[in-house]
Amino acid sequence: MKVDLSAFSAPCSCGRTHPISLKECRIARGALNDLPEVIDNLGKFERIGMICDDNTWAAAAHRVPGLVALFSQAKLDPAHLHANERAVAAAKAQLNPDCDLLIAVGAGTVHDITRFIAHEWGVPFVSVPTAPSVDGFVSTIAAMTWGGCKKSFPSTPPVAVVADSDVLAVSPQRLIAAGVGDLLGKYTALLDWKVTNLLNGEYICDHVVKMEEDAVDEVRACLPEIAAGDADAIERLMYGLILSGLAMQGVGNSRPASGSEHHMSHLWEMQILNGELDAYHGEQVAVGTVLLCDYYRKLLNIDDPRAHLSGYTGIDEEMLCRRFPGCSDGILEENRPDPLSAIDVNVLCDKFDEVKAMVAKLPSAEEVIDYMKTCGGVYSLAQIGVDPALLPDTLELAPYVRARLTLLRIMKLLKV
Numbered sequence: 001m002k003v004d005l006s007a008f009s010a011p012c013s014c015g016r017t018h019p020i021s022l023k024e025c026r027i028a029r030g031a032l033n034d035l036p037e038v039i040d041n042l043g044k045f046e047r048i049g050m051i052c053d054d055n056t057w058a059a060a061a062h063r064v065p066g067l068v069a070l071f072s073q074a075k076l077d078p079a080h081l082h083a084n085e086r087a088v089a090a091a092k093a094q095l096n097p098d099c100d101l102l103i104a105v106g107a108g109t110v111h112d113i114t115r116f117i118a119h120e121w122g123v124p125f126v127s128v129p130t131a132p133s134v135d136g137f138v139s140t141i142a143a144m145t146w147g148g149c150k151k152s153f154p155s156t157p158p159v160a161v162v163a164d165s166d167v168l169a170v171s172p173q174r175l176i177a178a179g180v181g182d183l184l185g186k187y188t189a190l191l192d193w194k195v196t197n198l199l200n201g202e203y204i205c206d207h208v209v210k211m212e213e214d215a216v217d218e219v220r221a222c223l224p225e226i227a228a229g230d231a232d233a234i235e236r237l238m239y240g241l242i243l244s245g246l247a248m249q250g251v252g253n254s255r256p257a258s259g260s261e262h263h264m265s266h267l268w269e270m271q272i273l274n275g276e277l278d279a280y281h282g283e284q285v286a287v288g289t290v291l292l293c294d295y296y297r298k299l300l301n302i303d304d305p306r307a308h309l310s311g312y313t314g315i316d317e318e319m320l321c322r323r324f325p326g327c328s329d330g331i332l333e334e335n336r337p338d339p340l341s342a343i344d345v346n347v348l349c350d351k352f353d354e355v356k357a358m359v360a361k362l363p364s365a366e367e368v369i370d371y372m373k374t375c376g377g378v379y380s381l382a383q384i385g386v387d388p389a390l391l392p393d394t395l396e397l398a399p400y401v402r403a404r405l406t407l408l409r410i411m412k413l414l415k416v
């Protein structure tokens with residue numbers, strides 16, 4: 001499948017342009033064989049370095065030295081591999097620092113490590129995904145755990161993506177289902193964006209929204225084939241994930257692809273309610289989406305919002321410090337000023353029927369569960385290792401994790 005990158009360079013009906021840095025994107029069976037040609041098209045590189053791990057070496061990276069003369073390579077130990085300072089140091093120790101191009105061969109973690117180093121060294125990188133597990137392959141930020149804290153670092157997006165569907169199709173089924181989960185999260189992410197735009201006029205681009213919706217619809221239509229490991233269907237999943245990543249690049253932030261369901265995932269990753277999770281990003285996002293499709297629907301039972309006002313009076317900073325021990329500085333920063341101050345309660349009440357109409361278009365929690373079951377993925381708190389009794393805490397605290405306004409945060413204005 002070819003991603004039409006020219007569509008991004010034209011001025012958009014939203015009044016902005018959506019600049020992207022990706023120069024080439026090939027998603028096809030056997031695409032790995034195109035790697036030399038793709039690199040040639042990018043320019044003249046003499047000192048190419050590759051980053052992979054033992055698993056992705058076996059899946060695809062062992063073929064790269066036969067295709068491209070490697071200057072150096074870093075093969076990381078996949079056991080306990082996280083995007084953190086230790087993995088970055090381990091990769092740099094194996095790479096020659098004079099590299100003029102890096103190739104990431106792996107899933108999300110290898111990409112975060114590579115984009116971080118590419119940024120530090122000021123060199124471009126080529127993405128070779130080995131599993132359709134996340135929509136962040138073309139991301140402009142590296143999500144790292146630094147000194148034990150979650151941090152987002154500005155970093156280098158890839159100049160090219162070479163995704164071989166034959167490689168993706170034999171990737172671990174759990175990673176494939178996680179990719180579906182990350183994509184299904186767009187249901188609630190897009191709703192959060194649309195509701196906020198409706199209530200306070202935040203910028204939105206209908207074209208980008210449509211692009212994300214098309215990506216989700218396309219993947220939803222071929223879930224049984226994805227579950228069966230059909231290379232063409234998994235190619236469509238990868239295409240959807242790349243489109244979603246490009247939507248974020250084009251808008252300049254993750255608004256089109258990340259809302260309350262991602263805030264829940266970030267909250268669990270902070271480990272203030274729960275212990276360390278053995279769950280992929282997309283698995284957590286899938287569970288968050290299921291919970292929100294259920295919770296948001298509670299609004300449909302409210303006829304007169306004025307009779308349901310909560311009397312919200314603002315952020316309780318003392319509560320935030322108490323509930324977010326060890327990271328309260330960062331949390332206070334996200335909540336000053338109170339993001340909810342951008343919402344006028346009267347506007348919420350006046351436009352409540354429009355909000356309800358948007359919520360009514362969400363799939364039900366049962367439908368999302370069904371989608372995840374079809375592709376062999378997870379859909380419940382217990383399956384990702386979070387005690388189901390933590391649901392109320394999750395709903396209460398997730399909005400505070402980021403300054404981004406979501407319907408979950410707006411629902412604090414109402415008694416539901």
Ligand SMILES: [Zn+2]
Nearest residue numbers: 012014205207
């Ligand atoms: Zn636009």
Ligand SMILES: [Zn+2]
Nearest residue numbers: 135182281285
């Ligand atoms: Zn995501």
